[in-house]
Each structure stands twice: as structure tokens, then as C-alpha cells.
Amino acid sequence: MKIGELAERxxxxxxxxxxxxxxxxxxxxxxxxxxxDYGEEHVERVRRVAGLVQAGLxxxxxxxxxxxEDAAAMARPTCPRQVAELLTxxxxxxxxxxxxxxxxxxxxxxxxxxxxxxxxxxxxxxxTAAPA
Amino acid sequence: MKIGELAERxxxxxxxxxxxxxxxxxxxxxxxxxxxDYGEEHVERVRRVAGLVQAGLxxxxxxxxxxxEDAAAMARPTCPRQVAELLTxxxxxxxxxxxxxxxxxxxxxxxxxxxxxxxxxxxxxxxTAAPA
DNA sequence: CTTGACATTGACATCAATGTCAGACTTTAC
DNA sequence: GTAAAGTCTGACATTGATGTCAATGTCAAG
Numbered sequence: 655m656k657i658g659e660l661a662e663r664x665x666x667x668x669x670x671x672x673x674x675x676x677x678x679x680x681x682x683x684x685x686x687x688x689x690x691d692y693g694e695e696h697v698e699r700v701r702r703v704a705g706l707v708q709a710g711l712x713x714x715x716x717x718x719x720x721x722x723e724d725a726a727a728m729a730r731p732t733c734p735r736q737v738a739e740l741l742t743x744x745x746x747x748x749x750x751x752x753x754x755x756x757x758x759x760x761x762x763x764x765x766x767x768x769x770x771x772x773x774x775x776x777x778x779x780x781x782t783a784a785p786a
Numbered sequence: 787m788k789i790g791e792l793a794e795r796x797x798x799x800x801x802x803x804x805x806x807x808x809x810x811x812x813x814x815x816x817x818x819x820x821x822x823d824y825g826e827e828h829v830e831r832v833r834r835v836a837g838l839v840q841a842g843l844x845x846x847x848x849x850x851x852x853x854x855e856d857a858a859a860m861a862r863p864t865c866p867r868q869v870a871e872l873l874t875x876x877x878x879x880x881x882x883x884x885x886x887x888x889x890x891x892x893x894x895x896x897x898x899x900x901x902x903x904x905x906x907x908x909x910x911x912x913x914t915a916a917p918a
Numbered sequence: 919c920t921t922g923a924c925a926t927t928g929a930c931a932t933c934a935a936t937g938t939c940a941g942a943c944t945t946t947a948c
Numbered sequence: 949g950t951a952a953a954g955t956c957t958g959a960c961a962t963t964g965a966t967g968t969c970a971a972t973g974t975c976a977a978g
Contacts, residue, residue: 656924656925657924657925657926658923658924658925667966667967668924668925669966669967669968670965670966672926672927673965673966687925687973687974687975688925688926688973688974689924689925689926689974689975690925690926702886705882705883705885705886706886706887706890707842707965708842708879708882708883708886709841709842709883709886709887710839710840710841710842710883712964712965713964713965719890719893719894722893722894722897723890723893725897726893726896726897726900730900731897731900731901732901733897733898733901733903735903738898738901738903738906739906741894741897741898742894742898742903742906742907742910744894745891745894745895745910746910746914747840748887748890748891748894749891750837750840751837751840751841751842751883751887752884752887752888752891753837754834754837754838754840754841755838755841755880755883755884755887756884758838758851758855758880759877759880759881759884761851761854761855761858762851762854762873762874762876762877762880763877764858765854765857765858765863765865765873766865766870766873766874768858768862768863769863769864769865769870771865771867771870771874774870774871774874775874778874778877778878782878788954788955789954789955789956790953790954790955799936799937800954800955801936801937801938802935802936804956804957805935805936819943819944819945819955819956820943820944820955820956821944821945821954821955821956822955822956839935844934844935845934845935
């Protein structure tokens with residue numbers, strides 16, 4: 655598929671897809687005419703990249719993170735010492751973020767449930783349970 | 787305490803503390819001489835603000851989020867319809883981030899455990915279990 | 919074959935979060 | 949009391965993630 659379709663399916667602007675590619679987060683096979691030519695696997699990949707970037711990770715970190723996810727699929731993953739150290743230190747930051755966001759999520763749910771807007775919450779739950 | 791000490795205790799640069807204040811995320815009582823004069827409660831607050839910002843939330847969102855956490859402490863929290871809607875829509879994004887980060891966290895742990903760097907992981911666990 | 923929609927690259931603009939510096943004032947340490 | 953260190957405000961610079969535009973090329977539909 656071409657970049658336009660990929661963008662539509664991921665909700666990520668073509669501009670950003672190219673940017674991520676430039677940052678080395680994305681491979682981009684080319685068709686004979688020079689157009690980028692993506693496959694299904696790229697849809698997942700782009701979603702994942704965008705998700706991590708939106709979660710506040712710099713592209714530089716996302717890069718090693720994803721390289722590592724690729725490695726994790728292997729039976730006997732290898733990982734240079736230096737990368738392992740970077741990941742170990744990032745791990746703390748990631749856990750902090752999770753804790754911070756989790757707390758906010760719980761607070762939001764709690765407040766919505768306890769105010770007169772509980773309906774919004776159940777509407778949303780209904781939507782996510784049966785996504786169109 | 788003055789801004790320097792607050793900065794030291796939170797790991798957040800004074801410059802940023804002032805910035806957060808300017809964005810309305812922070813109150814800043816002043817001493818007679820004009821210096822900002824913080825109490826213990828501000829330490830927590832600043833950590834929370836910085837945490838959310840690092841988790842990729844724009845200050846504008848952090849602001850309503852924290853206002854709401856304050857409200858959540860009340861017996862009968864109130865919340866204007868418009869704010870409730872904003873929060874409901876942010877909720878999805880937050881959940882996405884959590885999922886994304888959780889997955890990365892698990893992958894990191896998994897890879898570290900399965901490579902020759904498992905030691906890093908246990909060292910870290912030891913540190914976080916008994917923080918200095 | 920032409921027109922319109924989409925792609926390519928590269929340059930430039932923007933925005934939010936930070937860093938940094940200058941000039942004036944306060945406080946701390948000697 | 950003087951010097952060093954910390955604080956204030958305000959301006960300017962930088963960085964990373966994006967938006968936008970221009971000039972050119974490709975493709976699909978009429």
C-alpha cells in the first residue's frame with residue numbers, strides 16, 4: 655500500500671511516517687516508481703512507533719526499543735552490553751510513566767463515576783467493547 | 787523552602803518549576819522578599835506535574851487533570867460538562883499510552899532476562915526494593 | 919492527452935518544553 | 949562589609965516533533 659493509505663489506517667500523517675523513517679524507526683520498501691510501498695506489517699509498526707512517541711519517548715529511544723522487540727522474537731536474543739545498559743536505565747523512566755498515567759486514569763474514572771457525568775464513562779465503555 | 791531546594795528534591799530544574807507555574811499548574815506562595823516559598827506539599831505536586839509531562843501529556847491537559855485530582859479529594863466532586871468531555875476523550879489516549887509502555891516494559895524485562903544481562907535487572911530490582 | 923489526486927524531496931515555519939544568559943536584588947558566609 | 953551564591957524577571961536560543969509549501973514526477977479516470 656502507499657503512504658496515503660497507511661496514514662489513513664494508522665491515523666498518522668504521511669509527514670510523520672516519513673519522519674519516523676528518516677529517524678530509522680521504519681523500513682520503507684520502494685516500488686519501481688520510487689513510491690514507498692508498505693505491507694500489513696507496517697501498519698502495526700507505525701502504530702507502535704507513534705504510540706511510544708506519544709508516550710513521551712524520544713525517537714532515539716524508540717529506535718533501540720523496537721530493535722529490541724524484533725530481537726525478542728528470536729529464540730536466543732542478543733544485545734550488546736551498552737544497549738542493555740541504556741534499556742535498564744530507560745526501564746525506570748518507563749515504569750514511572752506507567753505509574754503516573756495509571757494514577758491519572760484511575761482518578762479520571764473515579765471522578766467521572768462520582769459526578770453527574772458517569773454516563774460518559776459507560777458510553778465509552780460500550781464503544782470500546784464493541785468497536786466499529 | 788526556596789526554589790533551589792525544591793528543585794533538588796524533585797529533580798526538576800528551577801527553570802521548569804517556574805515554567806509550570808506560569809502554565810498554571812503550580813501555586814507559588816511568595817515570601818516577603820519576593821522569593822517563592824514552597825511547602826512539603828509542593829514537592830509531591832511538582833513530581834506529579836513533571837511525571838505527567840514526561841509521560842507525553844501537554845501542560846494544558848495536565849492542568850485539568852490535576853485540578854481534577856484536587857476535586858477528587860472532595861466528598862462530592864463537581865466537574866463542568868465540558869471538562870468531563872475533555873477528560874473522557876483524554877482517557878482513551880492515556881490508556882493507549884499505558885498499554886504501549888507496558889508492552890515495552892515487558893519486552894525489556896524479557897530480553898534482559900533472556901540475554902547475558904540478567905544481572906542488570908536484578909541489580910536494579912535490589913536498588914528499587916531498598917531505595918537509599 | 920489532459921486533468922486531478924497522490925507521491926517525492928527539501929526547505930522553511932511552528933509549537934511546546936527546555937536551556938541559557940543578563941541585570942538587578944537578597945541572602946549567606948566569611 | 950564584601951564576595952559568593954541564590955533568586956527574580958525577561959529575553960533569546962535550542963531541540964524534537966510537527967505542519968506547510970513548492971517544484972517535480974506518477975498514476976488513474978475521463
